[in-house]
Amino acid sequence: DTGVSQDPRHKITKRGQNVTFRCDPISEHNRLYWYRQTLGQGPEFLTYFQNEAQLEKSRLLSDRFSAERPKGSFSTLEIQRTEQGDSAMYLCASSSTGELFFGEGSRLTVL
Amino acid sequence: AQRVTQPEKLLSVFKGAPVELKCNYSYSGSPELFWYVQYSRQRLQLLLRHISRESIKGFTADLNKGETSFHLKKPFAQEEDSAMYYCALSGPGGYQKVTFGIGTKLQVIP
Numbered sequence: 001d002t003g004v005s006q007d008p009r010h011k012i013t014k015r016g017q018n019v020t021f022r023c024d025p026i027s028e029h030n031r032l033y034w035y036r037q038t039l040g041q042g043p044e045f046l047t048y049f050q051n052e053a054q055l056e057k058s059r060l061l062s063d064r065f066s067a068e069r070p071k072g073s074f075s076t077l078e079i080q081r082t083e084q085g086d087s088a089m090y091l092c093a094s095s096s097t098g099e100l101f102f103g104e105g106s107r108l109t110v111l
Numbered sequence: 112a113q114r115v116t117q118p119e120k121l122l123s124v125f126k127g128a129p130v131e132l133k134c135n136y137s138y139s140g141s142p143e144l145f146w147y148v149q150y151s152r153q154r155l156q157l158l159l160r161h162i163s164r165e166s167i168k169g170f171t172a173d174l175n176k177g178e179t180s181f182h183l184k185k186p187f188a189q190e191e192d193s194a195m196y197y198c199a200l201s202g203p204g205g206y207q208k209v210t211f212g213i214g215t216k217l218q219v220i221p
Contacts, residue, residue, distance in 0.1 A: 033209065035211075040120070040213070041213055041214075042115075042117075042197050042211035042212050042213045042214045043155070043197070043211045044211075045208055045209065045210060045211075048208060056207075056208050091155070093155075098143060098160070098201065099145075099157045099160065100147070100155075100157065100199075100209060101156075102154045102155040102156065103154065104154050105154075
């Protein structure tokens with residue numbers, strides 16, 4: 001197991017386009033988290049799953065954002081009608097004991 | 112609402128000097144507190160969590176419920192300690208939403 005992996009690592013898109021990020025957690029981890037991080041800020045919570053159930057979603061998250069974890073394994077984060085303010089690093093983490101194991105992140109640039 | 116405050120964005124210390132990275136939190140109940148670290152070009156990783164009561168790489172942190180603080184300390188800074196440090200908070204057991212502070216960049220001057 002190589003740890004948490006995220007794909008793509010970098011995405012450049014035009015405003016208004018849809019983008020999707022994928023996260024593959026550590027295989028035995030039942031919890032999966034998505035965070036967003038911008039320059040000079042800490043990771044901002046977006047949502048998290050226990051197995052396939054989405055347990056909490058940030059109230060700051062607009063309806064353009066949706067996340068799924070269909071079989072309790074990998075997860076996808078989709079952003080519809082992207083805006084320039086969506087430009088950020090999107091981090092995925094997985095956990096089984098409370099310690100978060102992070103991926104390297106997916107950097108989104110919206111032009 | 113749960114909140115983590117790290118008042119210093121940058122802390123510069125000389126090699127061999129003591130280090131204290133401050134963290135205050137707001138939470139209704141008994142939280143679990145963590146320190147995460149990100150070294151240059153590496154992914155974010157756990158440094159320590161308060162329930163383990165371990166010293167990792169010479170760092171310790173004590174949970175002070177009266178002052179709602181979880182400051183990170185090291186008696187003698189090393190150059191390899193230079194990194195971004197994030198304080199984080201979760202519900203009991205760490206099995207809930209994890210909230211991070213904005214981070215403190217530690218710069219150890221040779």
